[in-house]
Amino acid sequence: MDPNNQNYLASLYPLVEEKSTSLPKRWHQSSKNKNLSLSNRNLTVQYQGNAKSKDAGTVRADAPIPPLCGAYYFEIRVTDKGKDGYIGIGLNRGAAFKSDRHPGWEKDSYGYHGDDGNAFMSNTMGVEFGPKFGTGDIVGCGINFAERCIFFTLNGLFLGSGPFTDIAPSANFYPVVGLQSQGETVEANFGSEKFAFDFPAYLTETRDRVRAQVARHPVSNKHGEWVRTVDSLVCGLLVHHGYSGAAEALAKSARIDLIEPAEDIRSRQGLLSLLLKGDLDEALRRTEELHPGLLAANPNLHFQLKCRQFIELVSRTDVSSAIPQLAVAAAASGSGDVEMREEGSSAVSKSDVEKTTDIDRIFQLGRELHTLRVNHGLDQAPFADAISLLAYEQPAQSPMSHLLDSEQREPLARALNSAILESRCQPSRPALEVALSQAARCLSALSKHSADGSVAFVAEGTAWLK
Numbered sequence: 001m002d003p004n005n006q007n008y009l010a011s012l013y014p015l016v017e018e019k020s021t022s023l024p025k026r027w028h029q030s031s032k033n034k035n036l037s038l039s040n041r042n043l044t045v046q047y048q049g050n051a052k053s054k055d056a057g058t059v060r061a062d063a064p065i066p067p068l069c070g071a072y073y074f075e076i077r078v079t080d081k082g083k084d085g086y087i088g089i090g091l092n093r094g095a096a097f098k099s100d101r102h103p104g105w106e107k108d109s110y111g112y113h114g115d116d117g118n119a120f121m122s123n124t125m126g127v128e129f130g131p132k133f134g135t136g137d138i139v140g141c142g143i144n145f146a147e148r149c150i151f152f153t154l155n156g157l158f159l160g161s162g163p164f165t166d167i168a169p170s171a172n173f174y175p176v177v178g179l180q181s182q183g184e185t186v187e188a189n190f191g192s193e194k195f196a197f198d199f200p201a202y203l204t205e206t207r208d209r210v211r212a213q214v215a216r217h218p219v220s221n222k223h224g225e226w227v228r229t230v231d232s233l234v235c236g237l238l239v240h241h242g243y244s245g246a247a248e249a250l251a252k253s254a255r256i257d258l259i260e261p262a263e264d265i266r267s268r269q270g271l272l273s274l275l276l277k278g279d280l281d282e283a284l285r286r287t288e289e290l291h292p293g294l295l296a297a298n299p300n301l302h303f304q305l306k307c308r309q310f311i312e313l314v315s316r317t318d319v320s321s322a323i324p325q326l327a328v329a330a331a332a333s334g335s336g337d338v339e340m341r342e343e344g345s346s347a348v349s350k351s352d353v354e355k356t357t358d359i360d361r362i363f364q365l366g367r368e369l370h371t372l373r374v375n376h377g378l379d380q381a382p383f384a385d386a387i388s389l390l391a392y393e394q395p396a397q398s399p400m401s402h403l404l405d406s407e408q409r410e411p412l413a414r415a416l417n418s419a420i421l422e423s424r425c426q427p428s429r430p431a432l433e434v435a436l437s438q439a440a441r442c443l444s445a446l447s448k449h450s451a452d453g454s455v456a457f458v459a460e461g462t463a464w465l466k
Contacts, residue, residue: 012199013068015070023069026042027043031095032045045188046179046185047180056180057099060174061176064095064172065174067169067171073143073195074188075138078114082184090112103120103176105123115132127162129159140154140199146457150164231256235250240430242266247265248262259426267290270286278312278406278409279312303369307369309365310365311404311408370383
């Protein structure tokens with residue numbers, strides 16, 4: 001399928017993941033009547049029964065319609081109405097159906113017929129519904145899982161649902177088309193090209209109605225409890241991320257207590273600011289000073305912070321003069337042997353380590369990282385990545401330059417923030433974030449396991465919850 005068409009389908013059904021859930025794309029070769037032939041990538045259907053045959057010929061699509069669509073739609077173009085124009089379009093519930101019966105004639109079958117304009121729902125007694133249709137007409141059929149109705153269109157005009165209301169939700173509806181006289185030919189569009197009917201506008205209108213219904217649902221607010229709960233959740237989020245001023249203002253306005261003293265919030269935020277600015281030396285020093293034992297209790301976090309300290313030091317150091325010995329160290333890191341040696345010399349002595357130059361500090365940090373990793377059995381990968389920067393005269397132009405990006409500090413700041421809060425018996429994640437994450441999981445579960453398509457219109461646009 002053309003990438004543009006894939007994008008069009010994705011815009012119509014954003015919650016349907018094609019890797020795990022198939023959409024109808026063509027007529028199913030093995031699920032057609034013997035009087036029908038398929039062509040044009042199984043999109044075109046033609047009636048080829050003999051002139052005396054009175055049997056209808058029906059074919060269904062290759063996949064059922066996922067309720068996760070919320071609402072689904074397809075169209076057929078009548079390229080030839082044939083001898084009598086006995087053409088029907090609709091839906092069938094279930095993969096099994098009588099292929100010699102028109103859409104709407106059998107149980108769990110729904111159809112709109114072109115020869116008389118009647119609608120049929122699980123019986124052969126039609127009811128007046130819409131105009132007749134024939135050669136050149138474009139007829140559409142859709143199902144709205146959220147509002148439990150099937151609807152039809154003709155040449156881009158909405159015909160409504162007629163008798164097709166209060167349809168029981170199901171994950172097993174298939175598009176179907178039926179033909180019954182010589183020469184009848186139709187071509188289907190399952191979304192491989194733009195529809196004649198403005199289906200995106202229909203989806204928007206449905207979404208607005210569903211969300212308005214949700215908004216009208218009564219929510220208890222006895223004595224302002226709901227407002228107070230929301231204020232507490234937001235305040236907790238501000239405290240978690242260190243926005244002390246905003247948290248104090250909201251707490252005062254809402255008359256709620258801060259879960260952490262304001263001075264502690266400011267202290268924690270100051271520490272994280274050092275890390276985000278790249279001053280790992282001072283950030284580590286202040287962490288040990290303000291939160292003694294925190295890093296010892298979290299060796300993996302300590303290791304990650306030390307790796308970042310190493311990277312920050314490399315980023316501001318001209319390592320070109322020390323490339324020979326540093327390259328040896330970088331190569332040795334792959335085997336875990338980081339006893340950094342100068343070319344043609346013995347191991348770096350203790351007095352050398354104590355030198356104050358940045359090059360000496362790089363050697364010292366490398367040895368500290370190696371010891372920390374070995375003592376705690378930590379993952380080699382972060383250390384190897386950091387050490388690899390030493391193999392390049394200009395690390396900022398090297399294949400490992402992404403390690404120098406300031407954005408790499410942000411996950412560490414979040415991890416350190418959570419560790420500090422946990423050490424104070426506070427939650428590592430703000431309650432509002434947990435609530436939103438739970439809401440996202442609930443919507444995801446409903447969308448996968450419910451045949452009621454309402455969730456599609458509620459969940460759409462909530463990817464940010466994840």
